[in-house]
Amino acid sequence: xxxxxxxxxxxxxxxxxxxxxxxxxxxxxxxxxxxxxxxxxxxxxxxxxxxxxxxxxxxxxxxxxxxxxxxxxxxxxxxxxxxxxxxxxxxxxxxxxxxxxxxxxxxxxxxxxxxxxxxxxxxxxxxxxxxxxxxxxxxxxxxxxxxxxxxxxxxxxxxxxxxxxxxxxxxxxxxxxxxxxxxxxxxxxxxxxxxxxxxxxxxxxxxxxxxxxxxxxxxxxxxxxxxxxxxxxxxxxxxxxxxxxxxxxxxxxxxxxxxxxxxxxxxxxxxxxxxxxxxxxxxxxxxxxxxxxxxxxx
Amino acid sequence: xxxxxxxxxxxxxxxxxxxxxxxxxxxxxxxxxxxxxxxxxxxxxxxxxxxxxxxxxxxxxxxxxxxxxxxxxxxxxxxxxxxxxxxxxxxxxxxxxxxxxxxxxxxxxxxxxxxxxxxxxxxxxxxxxxxxxxxxxxxxxxxxxxxxxxxxxxxxxxxxxxxxxxxxxxxxxxxxxxxxxxxxxxxxxxxxxxxxxxxxxxxxxxxxxxxxxxxxxxxxxxxxxxxxxxxxxxxxxxxxxxxxxxxxxxxxxxxxxxxxxxxxxxxxxxxxxxxxxxxxxxxxxxxxxxxxxxxxxx
Numbered sequence: 001x002x003x004x005x006x007x008x009x010x011x012x013x014x015x016x017x018x019x020x021x022x023x024x025x026x027x028x029x030x031x032x033x034x035x036x037x038x039x040x041x042x043x044x045x046x047x048x049x050x051x052x053x054x055x056x057x058x059x060x061x062x063x064x065x066x067x068x069x070x071x072x073x074x075x076x077x078x079x080x081x082x083x084x085x086x087x088x089x090x091x092x093x094x095x096x097x098x099x100x101x102x103x104x105x106x107x108x109x110x111x112x113x114x115x116x117x118x119x120x121x122x123x124x125x126x127x128x129x130x131x132x133x134x135x136x137x138x139x140x141x142x143x144x145x146x147x148x149x150x151x152x153x154x155x156x157x158x159x160x161x162x163x164x165x166x167x168x169x170x171x172x173x174x175x176x177x178x179x180x181x182x183x184x185x186x187x188x189x190x191x192x193x194x195x196x197x198x199x200x201x202x203x204x205x206x207x208x209x210x211x212x213x214x215x216x217x218x219x220x221x222x223x224x225x226x227x228x229x230x231x232x233x234x235x236x237x238x239x240x241x242x243x244x245x246x247x248x249x250x251x252x253x254x255x256x257x258x259x260x261x262x263x264x265x266x267x268x269x270x271x272x273x274x275x276x277x278x279x280x281x282x283x284x285x286x287x288x289x290x291x292x293x294x295x296x297x298x
Numbered sequence: 299x300x301x302x303x304x305x306x307x308x309x310x311x312x313x314x315x316x317x318x319x320x321x322x323x324x325x326x327x328x329x330x331x332x333x334x335x336x337x338x339x340x341x342x343x344x345x346x347x348x349x350x351x352x353x354x355x356x357x358x359x360x361x362x363x364x365x366x367x368x369x370x371x372x373x374x375x376x377x378x379x380x381x382x383x384x385x386x387x388x389x390x391x392x393x394x395x396x397x398x399x400x401x402x403x404x405x406x407x408x409x410x411x412x413x414x415x416x417x418x419x420x421x422x423x424x425x426x427x428x429x430x431x432x433x434x435x436x437x438x439x440x441x442x443x444x445x446x447x448x449x450x451x452x453x454x455x456x457x458x459x460x461x462x463x464x465x466x467x468x469x470x471x472x473x474x475x476x477x478x479x480x481x482x483x484x485x486x487x488x489x490x491x492x493x494x495x496x497x498x499x500x501x502x503x504x505x506x507x508x509x510x511x512x513x514x515x516x517x518x519x520x521x522x523x524x525x526x527x528x529x530x531x532x533x534x535x536x537x538x539x540x541x542x543x544x545x546x547x548x549x550x551x552x553x554x555x556x557x558x559x560x561x562x563x564x565x566x567x568x569x570x571x572x573x574x575x576x577x578x579x580x581x582x583x584x585x586x587x588x589x590x591x592x593x594x595x596x
Contacts, residue, residue, distance in 0.1 A: 027335040037325040040379040044419040069324040081338040121342040123421020
């Protein structure tokens, strides 16, 4: 791998923001449009994606997991820095495909690439993206603003991450596997809605149950989830199957707390923040024992 | 490795900026103090540092390579996000030592840690730091602002990276090896000086000769370097030994172009930007053939 040539060939063409100075420099000037947040996510081959995943989808996922964090905080994605630790000897075609996936989704979500680093090594493909976002309000909506009595709402369906990973691992349905590889995130997601309504907000990345409990704990509350109200990727009456979808992770949905009885476009009410700490699960009005694993712990 | 526990134990205590919300969230709010630049550097074990380097020095180096980029752009380091891909099974003591090195130098250079990611994997230790800096002026000093006739000045000595790597590799003098592991960067480096005087600026990280040529090319000039004026780590009259120190990389000095005949504290004049493109080397007034490798190409 000729790092300079590969940067010029595949990465520099993605760069348009003037603050990036066409990657001719060691730093980029951040665009200042008001309060700016920043997040950083690392994906490692064999840990966060499968070696068999088409590599362009890995690039898409890298962008999307960061966009998801930005959206959930009531902000719009803005700029990104990309670090790639590339396995020595892997062909240039694979690098080109990776960057095509990254380019596609940076464009999809209107994110400008402004810098980064490229190194080669003897380990697994390791990708780190740092992404900034412009807050709609004066500051991001945190996990910690929830109040007792607030209702929990989630946008979109829960469980595609779980079902898709299973399909990808076992060579099952390709369309379902794709939902794991390239989580669906709407480019027209309304950060404004989150800014206007949410008392607390976060993205569901490790599993609905564990993330709902995290939001509740950050807000010094407990949470009650009505499993029969969760919009599932594969609707089911069997509690074990419901729990599998609610603990599977990789959904990249937005979970917010807000006042009761709101009609929020795209969102479904699934539970409540409670005074007593911890997580209570109900199904058709009956209390259900929480599973020993609520999600992906890390 | 229990990622949550290790973050709480070793990383969260480093976090003080209010925008980081004690790492309880997925994003940090950037501190806005005016024009802000950002850089990102990745260090991989076996590529950018030796497996035998004391791991706390690796943490220091990670901070310093980024500070060096910020300083060179006439800015003061401000905030950082840290991603660690940690080799599975390596003991917690090593992680603790790594973080102690990072903490020490974040404090040394007044940088606030505001976020990041921690994953474990089967590859070599891979560290990525994203660092922001506050510009002294309205924008960073670029590589590209040099003018024909400007003089090239470098701060501090050149060659410690080369000599130190040799010492570290061969079990030589420990104090010299330390100069490779923990490049000397002054916390009181005057970004103001660069902002006031430099037409172009960059840090010398890949070797003085290649970086001087890069600055010249970005400025659409050539460069002439007077090797006998370069302040060497180990002064020498043998041209081969001089060239080894000027092409070795890992020096993390600041190279600027500015008007002639300036007395700039800490800086030494070593050459000139020229009209004819390319690099010309002189020693005691005689022209010297440029070596085939001008530095670390990547």
